[in-house]
């Protein structure tokens with residue numbers, strides 16, 4: 001399959017999601033060695049889960065399929081430019097490339113304003129719309145210290 005065919009598959013998932021009333025107009029596929037190993041569709045409302053974006057669903061499915069938390073040799077094709085949450089998961093899962101069709105500006109025009117979050121991230125913490133404040137109780141560093149001294153940990 002060509003890159004265009006992989007992208008077409010992601011877009012077809014997005015369209016099917018709308019037509020079948022399953023969720024928002026977003027789909028994603030994950031490809032390894034020239035084959036689709038996982039698909040994802042937006043299921044935010046269906047699953048009552050704000051993290052159930054197409055890319056997140058595809059990443060979860062690919063990780064289950066490969067029985068690994070890393071997708072180093074995989075690429076994601078998304079029907080739309082990933083939002084900051086999905087981009088974070090893309091980095092954490094070590095995907096090697098991201099391809100997208102619609103842009104986040106296209107998404108903002110139909111009411112899915114990921115661009116807003118990208119703009120928020122660029123602001124200083126005290127200028128963001130959601131307040132974020134550091135609180136430091138006495139046990140703050142106990143988990144990190146426990147991790148440092150743990151001898152049977154699996155690094156990731």
Ligand SMILES: [Zn+2]
Pocket residue numbers: 053054055082083084085086087
């Ligand atoms: Zn997302």
